[in-house]
Amino acid sequence: MAYVVTQDCIKCKYTDCVEVCPVDCFYEGEDFLVINPDECIDCGVCEPECPADAIIADNNPLFTKRLLDINDKMSQIWPVIVEQIDPLPDADAWNPQKGYKEDKTHLLDKFDKE
Numbered sequence: 860m861a862y863v864v865t866q867d868c869i870k871c872k873y874t875d876c877v878e879v880c881p882v883d884c885f886y887e888g889e890d891f892l893v894i895n896p897d898e899c900i901d902c903g904v905c906e907p908e909c910p911a912d913a914i915i916a917d918n919n920p921l922f923t924k925r926l927l928d929i930n931d932k933m934s935q936i937w938p939v940i941v942e943q944i945d946p947l948p949d950a951d952a953w954n955p956q957k958g959y960k961e962d963k964t965h966l967l968d969k970f971d972k973e
């Protein structure tokens with residue numbers, strides 16, 4: 860089992876997930892958070908906390924190896940985040956759970972290149 864943050868976090872970054880993670884394995888980029896898959900203990904407590912529904916396990920149909928690779932790679936580059944911070948200013952406007960309707964997958968492209 861592995862948990863990853865999906866593209867639906869991008870431009871939202873509510874960070875409710877950070878507050879509940881028992882092993883502090885979230886890492887923070889400018890507009891996206893990721894999980895370090897080696898540190899994650901697969902407890903699953905973060906999954907229901909995300910207001911954007913952007914945390915999934917590897918048995919979810921939306922899980923991809925690309926997401927796992929991006930979470931793994933960026934978590935080794937970005938700093939750890941251990942406390943909740945304010946969401947990005949337009950978080951609700953970008954939140955698929957609050958009506959944002961576009962597919963956000965293309966927003967992952969920049970992380971393939973980093």
Ligand code: SF4
Pocket residue numbers: 864867868869871872873874875876877892908909910911912913914
């Ligand atoms: S709670 Fe969800 S949207 Fe917020 S930072 Fe965590 S994964 Fe991203």
Ligand code: SF4
Pocket residue numbers: 862879880881882883884885894898899900901902903904905906
């Ligand atoms: S599944 Fe548990 S250990 Fe893994 S990121 Fe979520 S809260 Fe942290």
